Amino acid sequence: MIRLLMWGLLIYIGYRVVVALTKGKKTEIKTSGKRDAAATHRDPVCGVYVSEEDAVVGRLEGERHYFCSMNCLEKFREQLDHKPS
Template sequence: MRLLFFAVIGYVIYKVAQGFLKSRKTEEPLPPKKGEETKRDPVCGVYVSEEDAVIGRVEDERIYFCSMECLEKYRDQLEQKEAAAKSINQ
């Protein structure tokens, strides 16, 4: 019975550790295929194919990102700029 208990506890610890390690890795986009059009990520500058890109929209304009992380950083930057513009106009 103890063996089963320790096996279950060990498995749970293994899965938790595995989850933390996966979250730390950043997935890099695959290199584009020959002749495929690429777009430049405005946050990190990485070129990404339209097929692999995360697409955001600002005022009906498509903006291509290499990852959700860069998209979120871009949105944060926009919010900061808008807040700064509002404080200047007041």
């Protein structure tokens, strides 16, 4: 009886390992497609690339600019204020 339980346990563990390995490959394919689909923009101040979801958006003459943080947005505004007209 104990041998039967041991064999059942080993078969169950083997099954779970196989399922885990096959699921891991499928999720890698799905997530790689999502990463490519996300639009990224370069911060004009520090040069970091940010996704549209995480970016701080500023507008200048109707054009959108994407920043990694409020600090970069403020630096951008200061640069515009100090430009000669």
